[in-house]
Amino acid sequence: MTETRNGADIGVYGLGTMGAALALNFAESGFSVAVCNREADWVAPFIESAGPLADRLTGAETLEAFVDAITRPRNILFMIPSGAPIDAMIDAITPLLDDGDTLIDGGNADFNDTRRRSAAMEGTGIHFVGMGVSGGAEGARHGPSMMVGGSDHSWQHLRPMVEAIAARFEGDPCVAHLGPDGAGHFVKTVHNGIEYADMQLIAEVYGYQRDVLGLPAPQIGAQFAQWQDGPLASYLVEVTAAVLAKTDAATGLPTVEVIFDQAGQKGTGRWTVIEALKLGQSASAIEAAVGARGWSSEKDTRVMAEPLLPSGRQDAAVVSAEDLEMALLAGRIIAHAQGFRLLWAASAEFGWALDMARICEIWRAGCIIRSALLGDFVAAFRAELPADHLILAPSLRGRLDEAIPALRRVLGAGVAQGAPMPALSASLAWYDTMRTARGTANLIQAQRDFFGAHGFRRTDKAGNFHGDWDRDDTPA
Numbered sequence: 092m093t094e095t096r097n098g099a100d101i102g103v104y105g106l107g108t109m110g111a112a113l114a115l116n117f118a119e120s121g122f123s124v125a126v127c128n129r130e131a132d133w134v135a136p137f138i139e140s141a142g143p144l145a146d147r148l149t150g151a152e153t154l155e156a157f158v159d160a161i162t163r164p165r166n167i168l169f170m171i172p173s174g175a176p177i178d179a180m181i182d183a184i185t186p187l188l189d190d191g192d193t194l195i196d197g198g199n200a201d202f203n204d205t206r207r208r209s210a211a212m213e214g215t216g217i218h219f220v221g222m223g224v225s226g227g228a229e230g231a232r233h234g235p236s237m238m239v240g241g242s243d244h245s246w247q248h249l250r251p252m253v254e255a256i257a258a259r260f261e262g263d264p265c266v267a268h269l270g271p272d273g274a275g276h277f278v279k280t281v282h283n284g285i286e287y288a289d290m291q292l293i294a295e296v297y298g299y300q301r302d303v304l305g306l307p308a309p310q311i312g313a314q315f316a317q318w319q320d321g322p323l324a325s326y327l328v329e330v331t332a333a334v335l336a337k338t339d340a341a342t343g344l345p346t347v348e349v350i351f352d353q354a355g356q357k358g359t360g361r362w363t364v365i366e367a368l369k370l371g372q373s374a375s376a377i378e379a380a381v382g383a384r385g386w387s388s389e390k391d392t393r394v395m396a397e398p399l400l401p402s403g404r405q406d407a408a409v410v411s412a413e414d415l416e417m418a419l420l421a422g423r424i425i426a427h428a429q430g431f432r433l434l435w436a437a438s439a440e441f442g443w444a445l446d447m448a449r450i451c452e453i454w455r456a457g458c459i460i461r462s463a464l465l466g467d468f469v470a471a472f473r474a475e476l477p478a479d480h481l482i483l484a485p486s487l488r489g490r491l492d493e494a495i496p497a498l499r500r501v502l503g504a505g506v507a508q509g510a511p512m513p514a515l516s517a518s519l520a521w522y523d524t525m526r527t528a529r530g531t532a533n534l535i536q537a538q539r540d541f542f543g544a545h546g547f548r549r550t551d552k553a554g555n556f557h558g559d560w561d562r563d564d565t566p567a
């Protein structure tokens with residue numbers, strides 16, 4: 092491996108929202124950065140717009156010039172769409188690289204692709220890192236949270252730079268090497284799944300206040316702002332309060348009311364659910380959130396159905412703001428517990444030894460799901476955690492003790508009034524299932540054996556049994 096010292100410390104390819112912000116963050120942290128973009132016309136205006144940081148940026152209009160501009164062994168970060176674009180870029184750049192160089196995919200990639208790409212690079216002398224980046228444009232520019240998957244070699248090279256640009260929580264940089272190959276992208280995917288669930292839970296509490304209580308957006312926003320002072324304190328609640336307070340200049344209406352009610356999605360929520368099912372898990376609060384985004388896209392059907400389908404609405408007691416706050420807290424705890432359960436299953440399946448406490452730590456600043464609750468999760472994971480289940484941690488059992496009755500009241504009122512609450516309902520159903528020692532799967536097993544001779548285990552003796560379903564053993 093040849094080392095050169097007169098080039099850029101890192102190369103950033105892809106000057107869209109995230110790549111541009113990360114390049115400036117590296118530059119502001121004292122690193123020299125080579126930048127390149129598919130549409131080469133973007134490069135010069137980007138550097139011009141960088142002001143005093145322009146001195147630390149080297150623009151390249153071709154891939155060859157970009158690679159040449161970086162100190163060896165090179166670190167090259169791609170911030171481009173996942174899937175085919177990143178495969179094509181790897182194919183194009185690899186012949187230009189040297190032994191010891193590292194390619195970093197900082198986009199939201201499917202961890203299966205990251206594992207495949209890492210395996211393909213094995214033995215080539217080129218290293219591949221899958222790095223989840225969270226925090227949106229603002230985080231990327233001033234301090235994101237980053238989840239790194241790759242070899243120890245790559246981590247040693249990358250570490251000083253990513254620690255320098257990361258968000259800090261009480262001085263601790265929000266970046267960690269979480270494991271090999273796809274570990275970083277898997278954790279980022281589940282982070283996004285939890286993000287989906289948290290956003291949906293918040294939207295359900297907003298919907299109850301708007302549609303059942305008839306409150307205007309600014310008043311609901313003020314309620315969310317107030318909750319920022321309590322256990323719900325988080326970036327997403329802060330965002331919600333800010334969004335609900337905003338007025339649309341063109342109409343004078345709350346901005347949120349002129350936004351079409353169809354949610355977009357780019358895939359990470361869906362991947363979380365797919366991977367959960369593949370691992371024999373069900374992250375039902377996340378599933379509900381992904382499903383709700385899908386249902387939101389059926390706008391024409393919903394408009395047509397509203398006058399056709401009876402609501403069957405029933406009278407119900409109005410729930411208090413405190414109950415809504417606690418219901419949201421319960422949903423948030425449960426959505427995280429399901430997400431971490433999935434991380435635990437993946438860690439066992441892929442031999443990653445994920446450090447759950449460290450994951451919570453690097454999510455405490457910079458990322459979209461940063462919240463006060465993560466501090467509780469760190470403590471829970473650092474202590475003895477019964478059955479690896481977050482909801483069984485004594486401190487969280489204490490919080491749920493207060494929050495679950497409120498969740499039942501909110502769901503009771505919402506269900507009676509016809510307010511859709513898929514993620515809150517899914518959260519409570521999972522919680523009730525997990526706290527029920529004797530479930531109903533005995534009946535499922537009997538049904539399976541009846542129609543398919545699948546067998547069952549008995550409660551009174553070991554072995555696999557079949558029912559004699561045709562014989563009448565009813566006591567005379």
Ligand SMILES: NC(=O)C1=CN([C@@H]2O[C@H](COP(=O)(O)OP(=O)(O)OC[C@H]3O[C@@H](n4cnc5c(N)ncnc54)[C@H](OP(=O)(O)O)[C@@H]3O)[C@@H](O)[C@H]2O)C=CC1
Nearest residue numbers: 105106107108109129130170171172173176198199224227
């Ligand atoms: N936006 C966000 O909040 C977050 C995004 N991400 C991830 O970061 C990555 C980049 O997202 P973002 O910056 O928002 O996206 P943008 O759409 O803002 O930018 C996309 C960038 O990728 C380039 N690009 C697009 N297609 C190709 C291709 N086929 N080959 C090479 N380059 C291509 C674009 O180049 P050109 O200018 O030529 O079109 C542009 O530089 C994605 O993987 C995204 O999932 C991760 C965390 C947060």
Ligand SMILES: O=C(CO)[C@H](O)[C@H](O)COP(=O)(O)O
Nearest residue numbers: 225226355356357358359459
């Ligand atoms: O990764 C992110 C935040 O953490 C991106 O903002 C991502 O685009 C969010 O997902 P979606 O677009 O599906 O809502």
